[in-house]
Amino acid sequence: MIDKDVEEELNKQINEEMYSAYLYLSMSAYFENIGLKGFANWMYVQYQEEMGHAMKFYRYVQERGGKVRLYAIKEPPHEWKSPLDAFEQTLKHEKHITECINNLVDLAEKKKDRATFNLLQWYIDEQVEEEANDEEIIAQLKLIGDNGQGLLMLDRELGQRTYTPINQG
Numbered sequence: 120m121i122d123k124d125v126e127e128e129l130n131k132q133i134n135e136e137m138y139s140a141y142l143y144l145s146m147s148a149y150f151e152n153i154g155l156k157g158f159a160n161w162m163y164v165q166y167q168e169e170m171g172h173a174m175k176f177y178r179y180v181q182e183r184g185g186k187v188r189l190y191a192i193k194e195p196p197h198e199w200k201s202p203l204d205a206f207e208q209t210l211k212h213e214k215h216i217t218e219c220i221n222n223l224v225d226l227a228e229k230k231k232d233r234a235t236f237n238l239l240q241w242y243i244d245e246q247v248e249e250e251a252n253d254e255e256i257i258a259q260l261k262l263i264g265d266n267g268q269g270l271l272m273l274d275r276e277l278g279q280r281t282y283t284p285i286n287q288g
């Protein structure tokens with residue numbers, strides 16, 4: 120049986136991941152509306168990944184004999200100043216998620232919950248990758264500046280991203 124405090128924090132994290140999915144789906148719509156279909160694709164894949172993150176926690180809580188609680192998802196923004204602004208907000212959000220995961224690791228350690236600690240290692244690696252991806256795109260967008268041709272080239276590249284379902288345990 121899972122510790123009640125751990126269960127509660129994992130349920131809150133399911134909500135954080137669902138909000139991440141909502142945020143990136145909103146960004147996907149924004150990019151599509153401004154004619155950047157490749158960026159929209161990239162964000163749509165990110166939305167799918169976030170749903171995978173939420174469901175991995177969901178499955179885990181159930182498997183440990185806990186109770187999943189689905190809290191209300193807050194409304195994400197629906198407009199950004201520019202593609203660079205959207206990706207800077209994405210990185211800021213991912214840093215917040217990294218902090219949430221680190222807090223969960225601290226709690227699992229405090230409670231000597233080794234199974235949860237083990238699960239969280241996957242999320243730690245995932246956060247390193249996500250922050251690196253966002254930083255790379257931010258650097259490219261800064262180099263591109265006002266160059267429309269460069270933006271369209273990056274749009275084509277981001278249009279290649281495909282979703283690989285994650286193992287939900």
Ligand code: OFO
Nearest residue numbers: 136139172216249
């Ligand atoms: Fe973007 O990693 Fe989950 O939230």
